[in-house]
Amino acid sequence: MTSVLVVGAGVGGIAVAARLARRGYDVTVLEKNAAPGGRCNQIVQDGHRFDVGPSLFLLPQVYAQTYAALGERMEDHLDLKRIDPTYHIHFEDGTVLKLSADINWMQEELEAIEPGSFGGFLRYMAEGQRHLDIALDRFLTKNFYTLYDQVNPGNLSLLTELKLLYKHYDNLGNYFKSEKLKAVFSFQDVYMGLSPYESPAAYSMLQYTELADGVWFPIGGMYRIVESLVSIAEGHGARFVYESPVKQITVEGSRATGAVLADGSVMHADIVIANADLPYVYDRLLPDRGLARRMMNKQFTCSAIMFYWAVGEAYPQLAHHTLFLSGDYKASSDCIFHDHTLPEKPSFYIHVPNRTDPTAAPEGCENLMVLVPVGCLYEELGLDFGALRARAKEIALEQLAKLGITDLEAHIKHEVSYTPHDWRGLYNLARGATFGLKHNISQLGYLRPQNRHGRYKNLYFCGASTHPGTGVPIAFLGAELVEERILKEQPVS
Ligand SMILES: Cc1cc2nc3c(=O)[nH]c(=O)nc-3n(C[C@H](O)[C@H](O)[C@H](O)COP(=O)(O)OP(=O)(O)OC[C@H]3O[C@@H](n4cnc5c(N)ncnc54)[C@H](O)[C@@H]3O)c2cc1C
Numbered sequence: 001m002t003s004v005l006v007v008g009a010g011v012g013g014i015a016v017a018a019r020l021a022r023r024g025y026d027v028t029v030l031e032k033n034a035a036p037g038g039r040c041n042q043i044v045q046d047g048h049r050f051d052v053g054p055s056l057f058l059l060p061q062v063y064a065q066t067y068a069a070l071g072e073r074m075e076d077h078l079d080l081k082r083i084d085p086t087y088h089i090h091f092e093d094g095t096v097l098k099l100s101a102d103i104n105w106m107q108e109e110l111e112a113i114e115p116g117s118f119g120g121f122l123r124y125m126a127e128g129q130r131h132l133d134i135a136l137d138r139f140l141t142k143n144f145y146t147l148y149d150q151v152n153p154g155n156l157s158l159l160t161e162l163k164l165l166y167k168h169y170d171n172l173g174n175y176f177k178s179e180k181l182k183a184v185f186s187f188q189d190v191y192m193g194l195s196p197y198e199s200p201a202a203y204s205m206l207q208y209t210e211l212a213d214g215v216w217f218p219i220g221g222m223y224r225i226v227e228s229l230v231s232i233a234e235g236h237g238a239r240f241v242y243e244s245p246v247k248q249i250t251v252e253g254s255r256a257t258g259a260v261l262a263d264g265s266v267m268h269a270d271i272v273i274a275n276a277d278l279p280y281v282y283d284r285l286l287p288d289r290g291l292a293r294r295m296m297n298k299q300f301t302c303s304a305i306m307f308y309w310a311v312g313e314a315y316p317q318l319a320h321h322t323l324f325l326s327g328d329y330k331a332s333s334d335c336i337f338h339d340h341t342l343p344e345k346p347s348f349y350i351h352v353p354n355r356t357d358p359t360a361a362p363e364g365c366e367n368l369m370v371l372v373p374v375g376c377l378y379e380e381l382g383l384d385f386g387a388l389r390a391r392a393k394e395i396a397l398e399q400l401a402k403l404g405i406t407d408l409e410a411h412i413k414h415e416v417s418y419t420p421h422d423w424r425g426l427y428n429l430a431r432g433a434t435f436g437l438k439h440n441i442s443q444l445g446y447l448r449p450q451n452r453h454g455r456y457k458n459l460y461f462c463g464a465s466t467h468p469g470t471g472v473p474i475a476f477l478g479a480e481l482v483e484e485r486i487l488k489e490q491p492v493s
Pocket residue numbers: 007008009010011012013030031032033036037038039040052053054055056057058244245246247275276277304371426427428434435462463464465469470471472473475
């Protein structure tokens with residue numbers, strides 16, 4: 001039986017393991033940590049359950065496809081609740097905007113900020129839908145085996161159809177005049193780890209999918225996705241081995257031969273799939289130093305300072321998803337993406353899962369996950385992330401006080417917090433970049449690292465820094481692309 005070693009049990013690694021096990025491959029997944037999930041992990045403490053990373057369940061159709069490809073129905077595994085209003089957005093001047101799929105509501109909310117903007121919103125949504133349809137049909141679901149697969153007469157129109165050469169923030173000027181609304185319809189680019197001032201206008205697809213396909217949340221937390229897929233994979237015969245860090249992927253000629261674990265044990269396999277963050281894999285697990293340097297010199301997404309606060313008090317001022325948008329949106333983006341540090345006045349996001357899912361926290365208590373975007377790690381800058389974390393906390397508490405939440409600190413029962421160093425240590429994310437390599441035009445499609453090594457023909461990659469990119473549903477699309485490629489190139493025997 002053809003044997004497969006998967007290095008890493010992130011969502012991409014789990015999905016590809018499940019798919020290949022179902023096809024009859026003999027699959028073993030080696031995970032450095034004690035539990036699967038990678039960035040989609042959970043923290044459970046005294047009845048408080050936090051999702052470590054992902055909190056927005058987007059593109060439900062892509063999740064459903066993954067379950068279907070494994071012979072399952074998503075509804076049998078996930079109890080999904082739609083979150084609407086999707087976000088409560090607080091601006092520096094005290095204005096509050098609630099985004100919703102309710103079109104009449106949106107008309108009132110938008111017109112109150114910029115009279116006449118509702119028409120622009122409808123046109124912007126129509127563009128977002130076009131972008132999403134094209135991306136799903138011709139970009140995110142395609143393996144680019146050669147440059148010609150992407151750059152051919154049939155595909156050149158993608159540049160204009162997806163507005164790939166047009167900056168997202170500039171493009172918003174075609175729909176809105178208000179700087180507030182431009183910020184409201186571009187902040188989601190941070191999910192791709194990008195500044196809206198440099199991301200392509202194609203990312204209007206994010207705002208469209210949030211309002212049209214919905215923002216959802218599984219009861220039990222995002223970790224339910226991980227648990228259910230691991231159990232499906234195991235049902236098809238895949239084995240998960242935890243606390244087993246790989247220290248080297250072994251190679252010979254044009255083949256990967258297996259892996260050496262940190263304890264010195266050696267495992268052989270016909271196929272190796274690295275789900276661990278790709279630049280880390282090149283830098284730490286493979287021999288070619290030149291390729292490693294090239295990978296580490298690529299452009300990285302931002303990182304995040306996180307606080308997971310178990311709170312013994314309820315704060316109804318906070319919604320399931322609450323966002324604080326900085327008064328100086330441009331300066332704040334530049335600070336994160338060019339200076340790689342914490343802005344003076346950062347925008348930040350708070351997730352309160354128990355607002356929708358009472359099982360997430362004990363009665364009368366809350367879980368606050370606070371995400372403050374910050375630059376990724378460039379050691380040469382010598383930043384003191386302990387001090388930046390303290391400042392991020394101070395800023396978050398100050399903003400919350402403006403909503404009347406003045407006694408929060410006294411009610412925090414437990415605090416867990418992460419800086420970029422923790423992201424790097426916990427999951428081996430190169431430069432602590434929470435979303436992997438950037439999704440700018442020079443690192444997209446064929447120009448993004450592809451899912452097979454150029455030299456080792458049986459070494460595949462699946463995860464956020466590889467084509468098609470970051471986000472849980474996109475990792476699932478990546479797993480499908482790796483499966484397609486392996487079935488073609490290394491059929492099961
Ligand atoms: C703060 C934050 C918020 C996010 N929000 C969202 C969101 O709302 N919605 C969304 O869809 N996405 C979100 N994302 C992105 C999403 O979490 C990721 O894109 C996705 O989880 C990445 O999965 P992956 O397959 O690349 O694996 P990873 O999560 O990178 O997992 C790789 C695994 O490999 C393991 N590993 C590393 N090195 C080794 C080694 N040497 N040996 C063995 N194992 C190893 C790691 O421990 C890890 O378990 C968020 C991410 C973060 C960090």
